[in-house]
Amino acid sequence: MPAETQVRARLVLIGAPGAGKTRLGKRIARLLETEFIDTDKVIVAEHGAISEIFDRLGEAHFRGLERDVVARSLQRPAVVALGGGAVLDPGTQAVLAGARVAQLTVSAEAVEKRIGGGKRPLLKDGIEAWVRLVDGRRETYDRLATRSWDTSGVPLDDLAAEIADWVRHDSDAESPDDTTHAQKEQAQ
Numbered sequence: 553m554p555a556e557t558q559v560r561a562r563l564v565l566i567g568a569p570g571a572g573k574t575r576l577g578k579r580i581a582r583l584l585e586t587e588f589i590d591t592d593k594v595i596v597a598e599h600g601a602i603s604e605i606f607d608r609l610g611e612a613h614f615r616g617l618e619r620d621v622v623a624r625s626l627q628r629p630a631v632v633a634l635g636g637g638a639v640l641d642p643g644t645q646a647v648l649a650g651a652r653v654a655q656l657t658v659s660a661e662a663v664e665k666r667i668g669g670g671k672r673p674l675l676k677d678g679i680e681a682w683v684r685l686v687d688g689r690r691e692t693y694d695r696l697a698t699r700s701w702d703t704s705g706v707p708l709d710d711l712a713a714e715i716a717d718w719v720r721h722d723s724d725a726e727s728p729d730d731t732t733h734a735q736k737e738q739a740q
């Protein structure tokens with residue numbers, strides 16, 4: 553199913569937990585006057601707390617639910633923030649191939665102040681766990697991203713404005729035919 557999914561999303565945000573996908577995504581969506589979707593939130597609304605899904609059914613089951621939510625979300629003309637590990641799933645990767653994808657990065661120092669709380673099951677062991685997680689995913693994030701921005705110590709409103717500008721200009725540059733962003737990048 554995912555490979556044939558029609559992508560209408562204006563922007564997809566990927567990146568490590570704590571990189572600011574949700575906070576920036578909300579701002580960017582406001583600037584673009586479009587809907588914001590946080591796929592973690594949709595999963596919680598439909599299936600309950602993420603930590604419970606991990607505990608009761610395991611990560612693989614969670615990734616399957618996530619794949620379905622991501623595929624549906626990308627059919628809307630929205631700004632869509634993905635959970636940090638969504639990119640690990642091959643089906644989700646296939647959906648992203650047709651999308652405009654911004655990667656958000658953040659330093660371990662900056663993220664240490666942001667994460668915590670215990671809502672993120674893969675991060676309950678602290679910053680060392682975060683560093684291991686991100687190191688293991690770096691190549692995947694880089695490969696799937698159209699562009700990257702670092703959020704460490706940068707005012708989020710400035711960054712949101714910059715990314716929203718990029719989306720506007722990039723959309724304007726797209727030809728009126730149905731060629732996807734990814735297809736055009738490949739053709740260059």
Ligand code: S3P
Binds near residue numbers: 568634635671672674
């Ligand atoms: C996860 C990140 C979380 C959430 C889940 C798994 C991950 O989202 O999807 O806890 O594997 O990195 P955030 O990136 O919004 O924290």
